[in-house]
Amino acid sequence: MTPTIPVDIDALLGLIQSATHSAVAEYHKSGHGVPSPDGSWPHPLDSAPDILALKHAIQLLEGACERLCTTLAQPAHTLLNRSMPFEAPCMRLVVEKKIPDLLEGFPEGLHIENIAAQTSLNTTKLRQVLRLLATRGCFKEVEDSIFANNRLSLTLLSSNPMSAIVATLAGENLRAVASLPEALVDPEYGASVAPDKTSFTYTVRGEMKNASFFDWYKTHRFDKAMIGWTFAAGEMSVVHNFPWATMPRGTTLCDVGSGVGTVSLAIAKAHPHISITLQDLPEPLGQAKVLWSDELPEALDAERVQFIPVDFFQQAPVAGHNLYYMKHILHDWPDSEAIKILRNVTRYNSPFFEDELVLNHIYLGSSSNDSSNTVGIAKAPAPLLPNYGTGNIRHYNQDIASEVLLIGLSSY
Numbered sequence: 001m002t003p004t005i006p007v008d009i010d011a012l013l014g015l016i017q018s019a020t021h022s023a024v025a026e027y028h029k030s031g032h033g034v035p036s037p038d039g040s041w042p043h044p045l046d047s048a049p050d051i052l053a054l055k056h057a058i059q060l061l062e063g064a065c066e067r068l069c070t071t072l073a074q075p076a077h078t079l080l081n082r083s084m085p086f087e088a089p090c091m092r093l094v095v096e097k098k099i100p101d102l103l104e105g106f107p108e109g110l111h112i113e114n115i116a117a118q119t120s121l122n123t124t125k126l127r128q129v130l131r132l133l134a135t136r137g138c139f140k141e142v143e144d145s146i147f148a149n150n151r152l153s154l155t156l157l158s159s160n161p162m163s164a165i166v167a168t169l170a171g172e173n174l175r176a177v178a179s180l181p182e183a184l185v186d187p188e189y190g191a192s193v194a195p196d197k198t199s200f201t202y203t204v205r206g207e208m209k210n211a212s213f214f215d216w217y218k219t220h221r222f223d224k225a226m227i228g229w230t231f232a233a234g235e236m237s238v239v240h241n242f243p244w245a246t247m248p249r250g251t252t253l254c255d256v257g258s259g260v261g262t263v264s265l266a267i268a269k270a271h272p273h274i275s276i277t278l279q280d281l282p283e284p285l286g287q288a289k290v291l292w293s294d295e296l297p298e299a300l301d302a303e304r305v306q307f308i309p310v311d312f313f314q315q316a317p318v319a320g321h322n323l324y325y326m327k328h329i330l331h332d333w334p335d336s337e338a339i340k341i342l343r344n345v346t347r348y349n350s351p352f353f354e355d356e357l358v359l360n361h362i363y364l365g366s367s368s369n370d371s372s373n374t375v376g377i378a379k380a381p382a383p384l385l386p387n388y389g390t391g392n393i394r395h396y397n398q399d400i401a402s403e404v405l406l407i408g409l410s411s412y
């Protein structure tokens with residue numbers, strides 16, 4: 001048996017200190033200083049897409065803080081806390097009841113009775129919800145039972161697409177994950193790799209039989225949630241870190257499975273010499289047209305953007321574009337389906353691509369030091385877990401979400 005080596009606490013403290021200094025330096029660079037968690041205005045960096053140094057510092061900090069606490073706390077304490085993810089449905093409630101919107105313009109806060117009356121909710125129960133959230137730093141309890149917005153709750157205003165992703169993750173996603181233990185032992189669903197037999201479709205089987213997640217979403221919210229995710233997860237960095245500026249006028253980009261085309265829209269705004277084709281199923285493309293007409297009508301007028309339906313399992317995307325871009329597509333599907341999509345995308349471009357295929361995809365490393373599986377992944381400094389542990393947890397949660405919603409498996 002391999003002997004257990006104690007975690008080097010001083011090394012963890014050193015990582016926490018250096019990561020903290022790096023994060024603080026990024027805020028000072030912005031000229032606005034370090035944000036206050038109780039601030040009544042967003043910090044200018046809160047919506048900035050491209051601060052890779054800040055992201056890296058936070059990844060280290062979260063990984064190191066959690067490793068330190070898990071090392072020093074009694075296991076039962078850690079496990080009790082982790083078994084109660086109750087904050088998520090509480091966030092969903094405040095988003096759906098638009099409580100951050102209601103508190104706008106009241107930096108001194110509103111009394112819980114006032115908030116409850118305006119939302120038709122029970123005062124005592126709502127206070128429990130807001131107090132739990134305030135205890136995690138989302139909303140500020142200014143005085144006993146008086147709540148105001150702060151930096152986190154301001155990000156949940158209905159005008160911010162983050163509110164849509166919170167509602168989706170804490171709504172149908174959480175419901176699907178919660179049914180994982182039942183779905184995985186169900187004889188019909190447990191071993192299935194069919195997109196209409198997932199933990200998610202298990203939860204909606206009374207409502208829609210044999211429907212996949214995307215069938216269900218044709219009639220439910222989703223695209224606004226993808227906008228929120230794209231911004232929050234830092235996926236806009238492709239807009240600024242890809243050599244668009246050096247590409248000739250008239251370069252064509254085909255966004256396959258575009259949804260409303262959040263990233264493409266940002267590319268079209270920042271690099272008007274790139275022409276864009278969005279391809280998706282007809283319903284999301286309808287929503288895309290609405291969004292683009294509002295946000296960038298000149299691109300529609302100048303025919304710099306086209307909306308062309310495709311079923312990427314049955315058809316190839318339009319031929320002859322210089323770049324084909326896919327974000328959050330392949331990991332939605334089991335390998336057999338992902339291969340069909342890739343075959344179709346490369347159909348007119350074989351042997352393999354004179355043109356470029358750009359994949360915005362997640363790679364997940366093992367949490368073991370012995371793993372040789374490190375493709376595309378930087379290894380975290382010891383004594384962090386090699387995959388950064390909690391510093392990278394969103395990707396592992398996303399992997400579970402892909403599985404419960406669609407049987408997509410992004411890990412290998």
Ligand SMILES: C[S@@+](CC[C@H](N)C(=O)[O-])C[C@H]1O[C@@H](n2cnc3c(N)ncnc32)[C@H](O)[C@@H]1O
Nearest residue numbers: 214226257258259280281284310311312327328
């Ligand atoms: C996770 S979303 C990603 C959307 C977008 N690329 C983004 O990252 O915001 C997956 C997209 O695949 C689209 N999709 C699902 N099945 C499809 C199919 N058979 N053909 C074309 N698009 C499909 C969905 O409508 C959805 O917009």
